[in-house]
Amino acid sequence: MVDDITKAWAAGFFDGEGSIYLTVESRWGMIYLVVEVSQIDKEPIDRLNANWPARIYYYRHKDKARNHRPIYRWTILANKAVKFLADIRLFSARPKVIERIDLALDFQAQKRLTSHRGAAYKALQEEYRARMCALNRRGRDTMTLPHPPAEIDRQLTMFDYGPPQMD
Secondary structure, three states, X not given: OOOHHXXXXXXXXXXXXXXXXXXXXXXXXXXXXXXXXXXXXXXXXHHHHHHOOOEEEEEOOOOHHHOOOOEEEEEEEHHHHHHHHHHHHOOOOOXXXXXXHHHXXXXXXXXXXXXXXXXXXXXXXXXXXXXXXXXXOOOHHHOOOOOOOHXXXXXXXXXXXXXXXXX
């Protein structure tokens, strides 16, 4: 059992570095849930994997002259992804991430309730995939957070640019 502190850490890490998407399996054309986190530091990936076992992929850039660091990617699929998403949902701080989590959990739940062979099932799968693609689209319309009050804005400015300079 994963403790709440670890779930909260994972939610914060996932909010910043994770992704959720629905992809089409090439052989059968079925759509399935994928949850991933990519990072150049292996330690947080190992910590995720210790609590929610999945696959870890290692990528090196082919052009070694460009000085790229290797990337580690933690990938968890389908029902295992549901366990992870259900564990972190309560601790997630970003509304868009929560919306993606809810859609992913709903997608996976409906797979158990419907027949997998009919045209209606495939249409429903495509509808979920289109909704997830819309949520994952980048741009100004994806951020719905209000502008912070002046006091918080001033604190952010101090944090971003360092402490005020004394003359």
